[in-house]
Amino acid sequence: RKEVEQDPGPFNVPEGATVAFNCTYSNSASQSFFWYRQDCRKEPKLLMSVYSSGNEDGRFTAQLNRASQYISLLIRDSKLSDSATYLCVVNIGNQGGKLIFGQGTELSVKP
């Protein structure tokens, strides 16, 4: 089983749609969870951290389920500018704190 696994993509959605990304992780000792965004030919950038209680930032909502080792990202009212690859990132705490990236899910928002 991969350490961090994401939904296969790509997701093609119309503007205004709601889209959800899922991610599972294998190490129950993980302590930190993030969603990153990577635009084509650019570096990954933090979209949001994911907290146990769930957190929201505008149109973006992240949730964590430690029991199921599952993380989600919900994007509401998607915009053309949301088109990018979304990366689930998990720290493997008992191995010196590696940040492990999922393979990414590509989102394409169409007019």
Place this chain on the structure above:
Amino acid sequence: DTAVSQTPKYLVTQMGNDKSIKCEQNLGHDTMYWYKQDSKKFLKIMFSYNNKELIINETVPNRFSPKSPDKAHLNLHINSLELGDSAVYFCASSQEMGLTEAFFGQGTRLTVV
């Protein structure tokens, strides 16, 4: 002021050559990383340094040698380049190893011909 900067941005070189990529961060972070992103876009950690000390070496061929002269710099030297080394190499830094977000440099696109 760029937080994490790496040079060069593009590198085209022949098989067998030796090349270096430099990375500097001005965020005052203790931890720096090298990641490799292959043609399938998968980002894989190569090395992690904390306060100039090597912490993680992810079974990378020993042709790859990181060097950290101080905690603000982490350079990557690659000997005897192979075609399979072609990828985008990202440098990153974080305040606490693995626990806080990592900030990435713009990447170095290495092409070995």
